[in-house]
Amino acid sequence: TEEALRQSQKMEAVGQLTGGIAHDFNNLLTGITGSLELMQTRMSQGRLTDLDRYMAAAQGASKRAAALTHRLLAFSRRQTLDPKPTDVNALIHGMEELIRRTVGPSVHIEVVGSAGLWSALVDSSQLENALLNLCINARDAMPDGGRITVETANRWLDDRIARERDMSVGQYLSLCVTDTGTGMTPDVIAKAFEPFFTTKPIGQGTGLGLSMIYGFVRQSGGQVRIYSEVGQGTTVCLYLPRHHGDAPGSERMPDLAGAPRA
Numbered sequence: 073t074e075e076a077l078r079q080s081q082k083m084e085a086v087g088q089l090t091g092g093i094a095h096d097f098n099n100l101l102t103g104i105t106g107s108l109e110l111m112q113t114r115m116s117q118g119r120l121t122d123l124d125r126y127m128a129a130a131q132g133a134s135k136r137a138a139a140l141t142h143r144l145l146a147f148s149r150r151q152t153l154d155p156k157p158t159d160v161n162a163l164i165h166g167m168e169e170l171i172r173r174t175v176g177p178s179v180h181i182e183v184v185g186s187a188g189l190w191s192a193l194v195d196s197s198q199l200e201n202a203l204l205n206l207c208i209n210a211r212d213a214m215p216d217g218g219r220i221t222v223e224t225a226n227r228w229l230d231d232r233i234a235r236e237r238d239m240s241v242g243q244y245l246s247l248c249v250t251d252t253g254t255g256m257t258p259d260v261i262a263k264a265f266e267p268f269f270t271t272k273p274i275g276q277g278t279g280l281g282l283s284m285i286y287g288f289v290r291q292s293g294g295q296v297r298i299y300s301e302v303g304q305g306t307t308v309c310l311y312l313p314r315h316h317g318d319a320p321g322s323e324r325m326p327d328l329a330g331a332p333r334a
């Protein structure tokens with residue numbers, strides 16, 4: 073779990089780095105657009121002097137922009153997944169102390185691990201990062217303290233629910249993190265998975281937490297859902313694919329109920 077903390081700090085740093093890269097990239101684009109506009113104006117006026125200077129400026133900026141995107145791509149490639157059968161209840165248990173220390177004493181943590189939980193097929197260190205990030209988001213939504221509930225369940229998605237959630241029919245585990253915080257407006261929910269979208273002050277939010285979680289869970293064959301109401305709180309659920317290789321006898325009743333309470 074110390075490893076998870078270091079990972080999360082690294083992610084924070086990487087977030088700031090990528091945020092910086094996006095900013096630099098935008099500046100370069102502005103420079104390129106400006107140079108092109110100047111060239112166009114000059115050409116339309118028949119003044120062809122200086123054109124090569126503007127051209128060189130645009131080319132230089134384009135090359136630097138390409139170098140920046142290569143850096144970003146190199147980073148994203150390093151995030152290869154290593155899915156393995158994972159006991160999600162045990163993973164949460166192993167993270168509990170770290171989560172408590174991270175969110176501080178004003179936030180009460182409750183863990184409700186379902187008995188007979190299937191094992192999930194996921195990259196466990198990515199899942200640890202995701203869980204910690206969800207709890208940090210929950211804490212940030214509760215500046216005056218509150219309660220975080222981490223809950224797991226077996227879920228059997230039938231046709232209708234699967235279609236509704238853009239998932240394949242089948243068996244999943246849900247890992248839901250609920251807080252009693254500010255909640256999110258429909259507007260914020262709609263944008264929450266976008267990289268760099270944040271409502272937090274500069275230096276506090278990178279806007280990468282949920283987008284990275286979304287990327288990881290979708291790549292794992294799962295889905296992420298946000299249920300939130302302003303003034304009530306937020307539930308973020310990760311639906312993780314079940315690992316089929318469990319010992320028989322761990323079957324539970326199919327869960328057709330769909331969304332947890334929000």
Ligand code: ADP
Pocket residue numbers: 209210213251253254255256260264265269270271272276277278279280281282283306
């Ligand atoms: P960051 O936390 O750096 O802002 P995220 O991608 O994790 O980036 O979250 C994006 C935005 O979604 C946050 O800025 C916040 O507005 C909203 N959000 C995420 N989780 C919660 C939550 N538990 N309660 C309220 N708002 C949330």
